[in-house]
Amino acid sequence: MYFILLSVLTCLATCHCLIEKDEKNENHCGLLKQWLESTSVSVEIGKKGFHREVITTVELSPGVPTGVRVLLVYRWPSGVYIDPYQLASLRDQSDWQILLDSAIDLEAPAHKTSGFVTFVYPTPDEPTPRLLKVAIPIHGRYHEPSSVGKKYTSVDIQPPELLLRTEKCMQLDNLEPHTVMDAPCTVHNSSMCAWVKIQHQQEYGPVSLQFPVGDGSLVIPVCGGTLLVTMICCVALSKYMWKHQIIK
Ligand SMILES: *[C@@H]1O[C@H](CO)[C@@H](O)[C@H](O)[C@H]1NC(C)=O
Numbered sequence: 001m002y003f004i005l006l007s008v009l010t011c012l013a014t015c016h017c018l019i020e021k022d023e024k025n026e027n028h029c030g031l032l033k034q035w036l037e038s039t040s041v042s043v044e045i046g047k048k049g050f051h052r053e054v055i056t057t058v059e060l061s062p063g064v065p066t067g068v069r070v071l072l073v074y075r076w077p078s079g080v081y082i083d084p085y086q087l088a089s090l091r092d093q094s095d096w097q098i099l100l101d102s103a104i105d106l107e108a109p110a111h112k113t114s115g116f117v118t119f120v121y122p123t124p125d126e127p128t129p130r131l132l133k134v135a136i137p138i139h140g141r142y143h144e145p146s147s148v149g150k151k152y153t154s155v156d157i158q159p160p161e162l163l164l165r166t167e168k169c170m171q172l173d174n175l176e177p178h179t180v181m182d183a184p185c186t187v188h189n190s191s192m193c194a195w196v197k198i199q200h201q202q203e204y205g206p207v208s209l210q211f212p213v214g215d216g217s218l219v220i221p222v223c224g225g226t227l228l229v230t231m232i233c234c235v236a237l238s239k240y241m242w243k244h245q246i247i248k
Contacts (some may be wrong), residue, residue: 045207180195
């Protein structure tokens with residue numbers, strides 16, 4: 001009899017604990033959902049010419065819950081590249097960290113390469129501040145000369161996706177309209193984590209960059225001219241050497 005009573009009591013206690021735990025989790029998730037409402041991401045472009053800077057500003061809602069991690073996922077077009085050596089030299093001055101999804105060919109022209117993805121961790125250390133700023137140096141690739149005499153080509157840079165993660169809310173399935181996405185937990189890419197991908201009410205459009213392009217109709221005259229000049233120089237030089245008996 002005692003035994004049964006004891007089991008029932010134990011069971012009740014466990015159930016109660018479980019429910020409490022669930023409620024707590026739910027509570028955290030509810031808070032998180034509310035808190036996610038007014039986050040925003042915007043990008044602007046700094047510097048001129050082939051060497052630019054993509055400056056991203058993330059503004060989180062006030063009262064950032066402790067333990068929130070932020071991740072920015074950039075999908076870059078083939079018209080630009082990021083220089084890993086430059087990033088390595090910047091590492092000491094900047095507090096953000098970056099993970100590239102593939103090796104980057106620094107020399108390839110835009111039409112011979114494809115886009116790539118980078119994962120940027122703006123604040124590897126706690127606590128996460130409300131306002132985050134990341135300036136990523138990018139470079140324009142050379143573009144195929146234009147056959148219609150265009151002097152510039154435009155490359156669209158999409159704003160990054162904003163991803164958030166917190167250990168406090170593990171139940172990520174009822175955070176609509178936000179979705180869940182798997183991405184590396186840290187810049188070391190040693191494990192994958194589920195992140196909440198923030199859907200913004202008003203999406204910011206892409207920013208457009210203009211890069212100069214060569215004129216395709218000039219390719220033949222320029223090559224022909226170069227060849228002609230080279231040949232004339234060769235002939236002149238040979239004649240000179242012959243005349244002065246430099247070659248014996
Ligand atoms: C992370 O590691 C996995 C497994 O090693 C690999 O397949 C994936 O491409 C890596 N991701 C990035 C962004 O480097």
